[in-house]
Amino acid sequence: MSLLEVKDLTAAYGRHTAIRDVSVKAEAGEVTAIVGHNGAGKTTLLNSVAGVLRNVRGSVVFNGTETLRGSHRGRPPGLAMVPQGIGVFPSLTIGENVKLGITAGGKVPKEVADERIAVAQRYLPLLGERWDERGGRLSGGQRQMVSIGRALVSGASCILLDEPSVGLSPKLVEAMMEVFGTLRDDGLAIVLVEQNVKQALTIADRVVVMKAGRVIVDSSASEFSSRESLWELF
Numbered sequence: 001m002s003l004l005e006v007k008d009l010t011a012a013y014g015r016h017t018a019i020r021d022v023s024v025k026a027e028a029g030e031v032t033a034i035v036g037h038n039g040a041g042k043t044t045l046l047n048s049v050a051g052v053l054r055n056v057r058g059s060v061v062f063n064g065t066e067t068l069r070g071s072h073r074g075r076p077p078g079l080a081m082v083p084q085g086i087g088v089f090p091s092l093t094i095g096e097n098v099k100l101g102i103t104a105g106g107k108v109p110k111e112v113a114d115e116r117i118a119v120a121q122r123y124l125p126l127l128g129e130r131w132d133e134r135g136g137r138l139s140g141g142q143r144q145m146v147s148i149g150r151a152l153v154s155g156a157s158c159i160l161l162d163e164p165s166v167g168l169s170p171k172l173v174e175a176m177m178e179v180f181g182t183l184r185d186d187g188l189a190i191v192l193v194e195q196n197v198k199q200a201l202t203i204a205d206r207v208v209v210m211k212a213g214r215v216i217v218d219s220s221a222s223e224f225s226s227r228e229s230l231w232e233l234f
């Protein structure tokens with residue numbers, strides 16, 4: 001069984017159905033890229049899985065537990081979401097901003113918290129170097145790293161990222177992709193929403209293409225890269 005199994009997910013804003021019958025899986029130790037044009041439904045899919053949206057039908061099973069219905073409804077512990085372009089409080093230090101994520105998956109003893117902070121700093125050295133600086137002084141890319149750090153200290157085994165490369169310099173994007181690669185190699189499931197397919201293919205193990213609220217391709221990254229017919233869908 002996959003770490004995350006989304007089946008026949010349909011989500012609506014009022015009477016407008018934004019995604020329909022979407023099924024995707026994310027495996028531990030893999031990067032699953034979700035690509036598609038503006039309005040394809042990528043953000044809606046992530047928000048539905050993360051328990052942010054309520055008007056959702058279908059099934060989301062994380063780590064063997066259905067999270068769309070029943071007593072476990074909501075964002076499951078172990079699953080973290082890095083939303084697009086938000087989430088750093090300028091008046092808090094970088095360290096304080098990151099630590100906000102520690103209790104996202106439930107209360108933890110201090111030793112566990114300290115260990116998670118050390119791990120996050122190891123993946124994202126920038127955080128450690130500038131731990132006591134104010135969040136307001138960071139560039140867009142650095143803020144993105146803080147959001148990723150916050151997801152890491154929650155102890156997540158699956159991280160959903162909504163277009164983390166938007167607005168970043170190519171150099172920072174490269175650094176960030178490297179971090180995702182290391183997290184994947186260490187066994188995390190990474191679900192990466194990306195508008196730039198080429199960018200996604202530098203790191204993805206699987207590629208899911210969405211169009212008009214539906215999944216139109218779900219393939220291994222190597223098959224996607226080698227089959228021109230799949231590229232032509234873009």
Ligand code: ATP
Binds near residue numbers: 039
């Ligand atoms: P983008 O790359 O622009 O974020 P996306 O693939 O993430 O696009 P969504 O933002 O999920 O797509 O949007 C899917 C559909 O749902 C679109 O038709 C969009 O207009 C609609 N939609 C998104 N958010 C809302 C909202 N809050 N209220 C009403 N409709 C919405």
